[in-house]
Amino acid sequence: MMKKNLTRRLLATLCLFMVMMLAHAQQFEQYFSDNTLRLDYIFSGDAHRQTISLDKLNVMPRWYGRKARLAELPADGNGQLTVRSHRTGEVIYRHFFSTLFQEWLSYPEAETTSRAFENVFLVPMPKDTVDVTVTLRDNRRQVMCEMTHTVAPQDILIRHIGQENVTPYVTLQQAADPDHCIHIAFVAEGYQESEMDTYIADAQTAIDAIFAHEPFKTERSKFNIIAVKSPSKDSGTSTPSKGIWKNTALHSHFDTFYSNRYLTTLSIKTLHDWLAGTPYEHIIILVNTDEYGGGGILNSYVLSMTHHAKYRPVITHEFGHSFCGLADEYAYESEDIPMYPHDVEPWEANITTLVDFDCKWKDMVTPDKSIGLYEGAGYNMKGIYRPTPDCRMRTNEHPDFCPVCQRALRRLIDFYTK
Numbered sequence: 001m002m003k004k005n006l007t008r009r010l011l012a013t014l015c016l017f018m019v020m021m022l023a024h025a026q027q028f029e030q031y032f033s034d035n036t037l038r039l040d041y042i043f044s045g046d047a048h049r050q051t052i053s054l055d056k057l058n059v060m061p062r063w064y065g066r067k068a069r070l071a072e073l074p075a076d077g078n079g080q081l082t083v084r085s086h087r088t089g090e091v092i093y094r095h096f097f098s099t100l101f102q103e104w105l106s107y108p109e110a111e112t113t114s115r116a117f118e119n120v121f122l123v124p125m126p127k128d129t130v131d132v133t134v135t136l137r138d139n140r141r142q143v144m145c146e147m148t149h150t151v152a153p154q155d156i157l158i159r160h161i162g163q164e165n166v167t168p169y170v171t172l173q174q175a176a177d178p179d180h181c182i183h184i185a186f187v188a189e190g191y192q193e194s195e196m197d198t199y200i201a202d203a204q205t206a207i208d209a210i211f212a213h214e215p216f217k218t219e220r221s222k223f224n225i226i227a228v229k230s231p232s233k234d235s236g237t238s239t240p241s242k243g244i245w246k247n248t249a250l251h252s253h254f255d256t257f258y259s260n261r262y263l264t265t266l267s268i269k270t271l272h273d274w275l276a277g278t279p280y281e282h283i284i285i286l287v288n289t290d291e292y293g294g295g296g297i298l299n300s301y302v303l304s305m306t307h308h309a310k311y312r313p314v315i316t317h318e319f320g321h322s323f324c325g326l327a328d329e330y331a332y333e334s335e336d337i338p339m340y341p342h343d344v345e346p347w348e349a350n351i352t353t354l355v356d357f358d359c360k361w362k363d364m365v366t367p368d369k370s371i372g373l374y375e376g377a378g379y380n381m382k383g384i385y386r387p388t389p390d391c392r393m394r395t396n397e398h399p400d401f402c403p404v405c406q407r408a409l410r411r412l413i414d415f416y417t418k
Helices: 002-031 100-104 193-210 268-275 311-324 403-417
Strands: 032-045 050-061 079-085 091-097 115-126 130-137 143-151 169-173 182-189 223-228 282-287 294-297 301-305 374-377 380-386
Touching: 002 032, 002 115, 032 100, 032 130, 032 143, 032 268, 050 130, 050 143, 079 115, 091 115, 100 115, 115 130, 115 268, 169 193, 182 193, 182 268, 182 403, 193 223, 193 282, 193 311, 268 282, 282 311, 294 311, 301 311, 311 403
Parallel strands: 182 223, 182 282, 282 301
Antiparallel strands: 032 050, 032 115, 079 091, 079 130, 130 143, 169 223, 294 301, 374 380
16 A cells, blocks of 8 residues: 555656646747847946947857746846746746956946946747846846847847857767756867867866866766867967967957956857857856966856866866856955945855845854854955855865855756756
8 A cells, every 4th residue: 555655646746747847848838939049238338327238139049048947036146137028028038147347347447437348148039029128236236227128039130140150069978868958068268270189178177177076966967068169360368467469269368357367258249159059058168378367257158277287176166156156255354355245145145244144054054163154255354254164165275165055056956957
């Protein structure tokens, strides 16, 4: 009798799961086709006034993002993109992100100078007319800029890309279930045609580094990974402080915002042009240099040097930023950066100002304080707390993500794949 009851419960659970999957598929197919709408924007302005402008619309074959929980957000980010049915006003897709533009606004240059930054977002291609809203928030979680525009799928000026002349790529890891997985694309930066074997080896090193960490190690089968062979004219990357300028695929450079270790690219449209027609969602850019540096921007890209001794911990740390939006847990007495107001709870899962600690890791605090409150995080020595003494998001020397970061990462993997 017990076996029969157990079998009935298992069958009931399986049936419920199948019904839920069918409902998710029906919802996706009701509103979207199996194509990707690429939205190109220009974010511009200064610390006092910002503007969002639509640049162009593009459509690419296949959709490689999630097909369930389309109107939900697993985190806030510093910006959100909302897609609504033009006919009914119903929210049918949401996306979260952060941008280099918003980070730049916190620097002194933004007080006196206006600049423009490219930004690209991917959404499933709607079957009917939609209204797309882009919202940017400041560090007090207040809306600082917002823009809504209408997209009609039949618009003849939507550019069709990725159907031919696709950049060559190789598959480095196949997901167990290609319909419910997370797509990662490596992109070569500063590698000449003759250096592509080195690039592929560097990509494999990054995979080995990231997936040596939990929860990626346990969840490895849920990731599909390719390496896009985007060749550069010159080998290496630009270092403006040394007067070195290279002609590379993405025009990356050190000294971003005059910080010598900050290695980024501002050529976001070019980045996505290289990727058009490939299976991608999350992006890791590998830079052919032995100089220390990198960066990670939530749902935009990871960019890392490849031939420095700290390559493995840096690529993993930066992926924590871009994939999950984990905050930096370090702080320096000599350099307090006022990125997080102490009277506002940060949205990032692994730091707190105690304004709303209940929504963070309060439920994980242990009697021995191995998980607790440790002051000094988010670039501030006082007023911002991290969960543990050390973590991959704090130092290159620590071997693991802390339990709080692991929980946030695991929740996001589940969000994308279930």
